[in-house]
Amino acid sequence: MAEKEGSIPPQYDVNAKWDACLDLTVRRFVYASLGGAFGGLLFFRSPVTRWASIAFGAGLGIGSAYSDCSRLFDGSPAKLAAPKITETPAPQIV
DSSP states (O other): OOOOTTOOOGGGOHHHHHHHHHHHHHHHHHHHHHHHHHHHHHHOOSHHHHHHHHHHHHHHHHHHHHHHHHHHTTOOOOOOOOOOOOOOOOOOOO
16 A cells, blocks of 8 residues: 555654553553452442542552653653662771
8 A cells, every 4th residue: 555645654643642642541540440449349448448549540540651651752751870889999997
C-alpha cells in the first residue's frame, strides 16, 4: 500500500500519542481502583480503610500510567543518580 505524502510519521503524531496516553490512563485508573476495592472488601472491615485501599489502587494506576506516558512522549521519569565511588584509599591514622 502506498502511503500518503502528507501523512505524519508515527514518532511526530502528537494526537495519536495523546489518545494512547488517555486510554492507558483511564484503563489503569479503573482497573487499579477495582483491584483496590476488591482488596479492601477482602481484607478490611472499616469503610475508611476500604476507601483508603481504593485510593491507593487509583494512585498506583495513575502513577504507572504517568511513567508509561512520559516514555511515550520521549521523555523519561526522573532517575536517581548512582553515587560515585572513588578508588582512593582511606587515610590511615597511626
